[in-house]
Amino acid sequence: DSGVTQTPKHLITATGQRVTLRCSPRSGDLSVYWYQQSLDQGLQFLIQYYNGEERAKGNILERFSAQQFPDLHSELNLSSLELGDSALYFCASSVGLQGNTIYFGEGSWLTVV
Amino acid sequence: GENVEQHPSTLSVQEGDSAVIKCTYSDSASNYFPWYKQELGKGPQLIIDIRSNVGEKKDQRIAVTLNKTAKHFSLHITETQPEDSAVYFCASLLYSGGGADGLTFGKGTHLIIQP
Numbered sequence: 001d002s003g004v005t006q007t008p009k010h011l012i013t014a015t016g017q018r019v020t021l022r023c024s025p026r027s028g029d030l031s032v033y034w035y036q037q038s039l040d041q042g043l044q045f046l047i048q049y050y051n052g053e054e055r056a057k058g059n060i061l062e063r064f065s066a067q068q069f070p071d072l073h074s075e076l077n078l079s080s081l082e083l084g085d086s087a088l089y090f091c092a093s094s095v096g097l098q099g100n101t102i103y104f105g106e107g108s109w110l111t112v113v
Numbered sequence: 114g115e116n117v118e119q120h121p122s123t124l125s126v127q128e129g130d131s132a133v134i135k136c137t138y139s140d141s142a143s144n145y146f147p148w149y150k151q152e153l154g155k156g157p158q159l160i161i162d163i164r165s166n167v168g169e170k171k172d173q174r175i176a177v178t179l180n181k182t183a184k185h186f187s188l189h190i191t192e193t194q195p196e197d198s199a200v201y202f203c204a205s206l207l208y209s210g211g212g213a214d215g216l217t218f219g220k221g222t223h224l225i226i227q228p
Contacts, residue, residue, distance in 0.1 A: 042221065
């Protein structure tokens, strides 16, 4: 168990809908990362937050957004969902910004039908 | 941006033999290289990592080597066991004064340990 908690584990929703994925980082970790894993694209970095502020952006679509709250938990919001958004979404966390090990949660499996 | 190539995509070895997975990266400024193991239905689990100021690191049956000149790093697993069967991912990251972007992952290697 990495200590990173993600909910829900599984989610099925229709095209055009909006969903929110939630992440609690390991105790003491200030950085939160979101990754998407799909068969065709592999594991791709979406976005990083550090202590409530956005620090880095990867291949995140404009329909997706995230935030990190004062208690350090994070949410990834996916809107106007398309079939191609079906994927595993991972949250990861680390203590700080530099030189720290990044730990992954078990993922949220999103199926868009 | 950074690109990480990983080979082979599938590797089948006899139990007890060694397994080697290789990765190359494109950004010479990258300075952190972790390896993750992912089992079916689970998240990636860090198994070993190496930083650019080190050429080799070992942890029991697992070792990683880094050749900065060639921009190449490898994972070595000795005395393989059935529980080593999984998908292994290499990754790279550039840490700088301002922090770092996310990890860039290879496509993964499906390691199969034959009994």
